Amino acid sequence: MTTAAAPPTRTHLPPQSDARGGSRTRERNWILALVVLVGAEILYFSITVTGFFDGGTGMLALTEQFVDIGMLALGLSVVILAGEIDLSAGTMSSFSGILMAVLWRDGIEIWLAVVVALVASTLVGALNGLIITIFRVDSLLVTLAMQFILGSVATALSGGSPPYGFPSSFVTIAGTGSIGPIPYQLVVFGVFAVAIALLVGRTRTGRSIVLIGFNRPAARWSGIRVDRTIVGAFMISAFMAGLGGILVAGFYNAARDDLGDSLLLPAITIVVLGGVDIFGGKGRMAGVIVATFVLGFLTEGMLVDGQSSLSATMVTGILLIVSLALKITLDRRGGLDVRAALRQRVHRSGRTEDAR
DSSP states (O other): OOOOOOOOOGGGSOOOHHHHHHHHHHHHHHHHHHHHHHHHHHHHHHHHSTTSSGGGHHHHHHGGGTHHHHHHHHHHHHHHHTTOOOTTHHHHHHHHHHHHHHHHHTTOOHHHHHHHHHHHHHHHHHHHHHHHHHHOOOHHHHHHHHHHHHHHHHHHHHTTSOOBOOOHHHHIIIIIOEETTEEHHHHHHHHHHHHHHHHHHHSHHHHHHHHHHHOHHHHHHTTOOHHHHHHHHHHHHHHHHHHHHHHHHHHHTBOOTTTTTTTHHHHHHHHHHTTOOTTSSOOOHHHHHHHHHHHHHHHHHHHHTTOOHHHHHHHHHHHHHHHHHHHHHHHHHTTOOHHHHHHHHHHTTTHHHHTO
């Protein structure tokens, strides 16, 4: 006879009001520090790099170079908040851009091709989530395998001559067009950034995602449909990655199977720099949005200054390590048992109950 498992003890539940208040204060201070950092970057590059600010229009135009990475970061944040990871996001962008371009080349109207590509990306995200939740395989392994699969599919679809030269209406909105000095890509990013922020911070689904990342057994005992919510998180991540791939294709007016390869590391860096706990369960989307501009203006300022893309990539890696180290240090001072959080991430505390 099977006996019902006892609910999580008090020590496993989310922190009480004082701890929550301290955590919220640290999150607000972190976001404020990022805002100050963005301002410092803009001031520094405006003074030292000719053409960076250019009356504001140059700085705004530079956002077209990195808002696609911000799109990936927004989707990844949802998955990471749930205590999972999506390593297929970069190649998902390539897959989406290539699929859209091939459909257009084969005679489908460009905007219909965009919709089909986004739907296909979202379905692949659902497949990721279903494999993870049904077969209880770690998301790192599933999405790593999907990364290779999508890369191969994108290469096969593109063939020897990837499509290019899209209609001007598409290039204007998804690529290099603008409303006055404000690029359309920045407008698109702003719309989806607000939507994701509201989803995570103001809806029951968002609160469920955070609780799942914080303590999966507690989430199940509170009545949350854990598996369904995780599948939904991977669908959001895949959709946002696919949208990022559409923007990349629009900006370059061409689709290539390797365009998404360089997007994953900076996207993860933005998530961590934005204050989202890599173990899940903590973080604010406002931090991720601001961190997009911190990393974006830093790398673009370096490139405009004449430094190589390898230097910018190196700085991205350094920033990721520094962000992780600083975040873990602050969490330790705030009373978080980092080793316990790591064990929960690796051993998936609650997998046994999920598999029941």
